[in-house]
Amino acid sequence: MQLLEERIRKDGIVKDGSILKVDSFLNHQMDVTLFVQLGDEFHRLFAGDNVTKILTIEASGIGIACVTAQVFGCPVVFAKKNKTKNIAGDVYTSPVESFTHGTVYDIIVSKDYLKPEDRVLIIDDFLANGAALSGLAKLVQDAGATLVGAGIVIEKAFQPGGELIRSRGIRVESLARVKAMHSDGSIEFC
Amino acid sequence: MQLLEERIRKDGIVKDGSILKVDSFLNHQMDVTLFVQLGDEFHRLFAGDNVTKILTIEASGIGIACVTAQVFGCPVVFAKKNKTKNIAGDVYTSPVESFTHGTVYDIIVSKDYLKPEDRVLIIDDFLANGAALSGLAKLVQDAGATLVGAGIVIEKAFQPGGELIRSRGIRVESLARVKAMHSDGSIEFC
Known part of the structure; x- marks a missing residue:
């Protein structure tokens, strides 16, 4: 998507060769006007897939997921990274390794919000090692739901x-x- | 807001006398169609305040903040709960006590994204003890920005x-x- 590539070239900062800092518009400050255009593009790509639910992971996936869900007209569920007192009852869980933080954590979704009849689109801001996306896909599989695919902002x-x-x-x-x-500091796209 | 009160009565679950579980539509599964209506109401309330930035806190404030920001036509900044490798440089920070988890954590915003000329609207899903909101207000003050107010979904x-x-x-x-x-299980509103 040319608009996004141009924005990454303009505002993305390359650090230490492998970190791409885009926190001026994607994952700390969030350019919601851009998000609307990204959401429209995800809808163009998955419009025929009868998506009933968008699944993402806290924290930085939530904004783009919610803006995208407006176009699809479906709810968002976000996987939580730790079990809190406010999630009771049965949950689906999956371990995820964080390469950024050098830790392993569990992601959790309540069984109430992923059902076998759901057609799930996963939305996330980044895809690098695939750990978070693998974990999210496992949650969908464990629920017996249909995974229609994953929409990623930056791979x-x-x-x-x-x-x-x-x-x-x-x-x-x-x-x-x-x-x-x-x-x-230069960036090449596929 | 009557629509929201009706939804809380219908889908909210009272637990142990003081916990209000609304994770079917607000902070685990997110009813984005409802969020649009909440965002319109926040805009009605703060339309005359020349808001230039919406500030929230990860994770469950981000969805409602992003949907609301579409109506205001401004970016969102979310405060992070821990310093990650991807936030470098100068930050504003504030300690917040979590009554849910019984811990104290720091919230952090990069100095790049809160400026003295900003007119900031804080958006969050819950207001209870006010710890998170106090912390966010301090970040705005530390930046020398103008705090126009706070929009809360459920107080x-x-x-x-x-x-x-x-x-x-x-x-x-x-x-x-x-x-x-x-x-x-009954709920009374002010």
Whole structure:
């Protein structure tokens, strides 16, 4: 998606060769006007898939998921990273390794909000190693729901997540696929 | 807001006398169609305040903040609960006590995204003890920005947060104010 690639080139900052900092518009400050355009593009890609629910993960996936859900006219469910007192009862759970923080954590969704009849679109801001997306896909599978695919804002195509997830037969649509980032700050797209 | 009160009566679950579980539509599964109506109401309340930025806190404030920001035509910034590797540089920080988890954590916003010229509307899903809202208000103050007020979806008016924050001269608009919750599951609004 050209608009997004241009925005990444303009406002993205390459750090230490593999970190792409886009917190001026995507995951700390959020440009909601851009999100509307991204949501429209996700809808164009998955309009024929009868999506009944959008699944994402806290925290930075929630904004883009909610704006996208307005176009689909369906609710959002976000997986939580820790069990809180306010989620009681039965949950689906999946372990996720965080490469950013060097830890493993559980993601959790209440069984009340993922049902076998659901047709689920996963939305997230980043795809790199695929750990979060794998965990989310497992939650959908455990619920017996149908996973129609995943819509990702930025895929780091030089990391293994995209290939890993696609090799399992899951449809992944990334609006920008970064092929390489260079020490001079330049960014190449696929 | 009558629509919201009706929804809370219909789908909210009172637990242990003081916990109001609304995770079927507000903070785990998110009814984005309802969020649009809440966002319109926040806009009606703060339309004359020249809001340039909406500030919220991860995770469950982000969805309602992003939908509301579409109506205001401004970006969202969400305060993070822990310093991650992806926020470098100067930050504003404020300690917040979590009564749910029995812990104290820091909330953090990059100095790049709160500026003295900003007119900030804080949006959050709940107001109870006021700890999160106090912390967010301090971030705005530390930035030298103007706090136009706070828009809250559900205020537990029987807890001290609302009175505490209003006594400091901060305008707080809550779309539903819960006066009391009873062991039979019934809910009274102010």
